[in-house]
Amino acid sequence: MRLILMGPPGAGKGTQAKRLEDLYGLKQLSTGDMLRAEIASKSELGQRVEGILAAGELVSDDIMIEMIANRTAKPDCEKGFILDGFPRTVAQAEALDDMLHNMKLDLDAVIEIQVDENALYDRVQKRAAEDGTRADDNVEVMKNRLEVYRKQTAPITPYYKAKGMLKTVNGMESIDDVAAKIDSILGVST
Numbered sequence: 185m186r187l188i189l190m191g192p193p194g195a196g197k198g199t200q201a202k203r204l205e206d207l208y209g210l211k212q213l214s215t216g217d218m219l220r221a222e223i224a225s226k227s228e229l230g231q232r233v234e235g236i237l238a239a240g241e242l243v244s245d246d247i248m249i250e251m252i253a254n255r256t257a258k259p260d261c262e263k264g265f266i267l268d269g270f271p272r273t274v275a276q277a278e279a280l281d282d283m284l285h286n287m288k289l290d291l292d293a294v295i296e297i298q299v300d301e302n303a304l305y306d307r308v309q310k311r312a313a314e315d316g317t318r319a320d321d322n323v324e325v326m327k328n329r330l331e332v333y334r335k336q337t338a339p340i341t342p343y344y345k346a347k348g349m350l351k352t353v354n355g356m357e358s359i360d361d362v363a364a365k366i367d368s369i370l371g372v373s374t
């Protein structure tokens with residue numbers, strides 16, 4: 185099974201992706217986590233992207249497309265994967281289509297988690313208080329991340345809608361209720 189989870193920062197993509205990973209043996213591919221690992225390891229790429237993440241801007245399509253192409257080809261993705269944080273631009277979505285086509289693989293679903301923007305500020309502030317490791321979890325950068333989401337990432341939804349692939353869930357419900365909706369979209373009941 186191959187899925188895309190979409191939604192603005194703080195929508196709960198990571199939480200739902202981790203659950204799907206554990207339940208169905210899929211691999212969660214969080215581009216944000218991959219980039220933060222690069223930064224933590226002080227790799228050349230990490231040093232290049234650190235300021236971009238801290239400002240809430242997007243890393244270039246070329247870098248991200250290459251990262252996902254390499255990652256999805258690894259053996260742990262054979263049973264399937266959940267993309268969390270990719271694609272984030274229409275160009276990335278198109279490149280993903282080409283990539284999957286070449287690998288003779290299909291996408292099973294694109295699930296958009298819809299949330300009320302005001303709630304996102306509360307969630308991100310809570311995450312900052314609990315975890316505090318992310319340079320971009322603060323109100324100022326959050327404003328920019330939302331703006332970037334609206335301008336560059338939200339235009340992907342009509343792209344998948346036109347292909348008849350887009351499903352939406354209400355991310356304002358409890359974690360368990362969102363999970364149950366996702367399961368029903370995927371045709372599995374737990």
Ligand code: ADP
Pocket residue numbers: 192193194215216217219236237240241242243244245248268269270271272273276320329
């Ligand atoms: P969020 O909480 O905003 O969903 P992520 O952990 O998914 O955060 O991503 C954090 C940051 O990593 C983004 O703000 C962006 O700078 C960078 N990033 C992650 N995925 C991508 C991508 N597909 N394209 C460009 N930049 C990305």
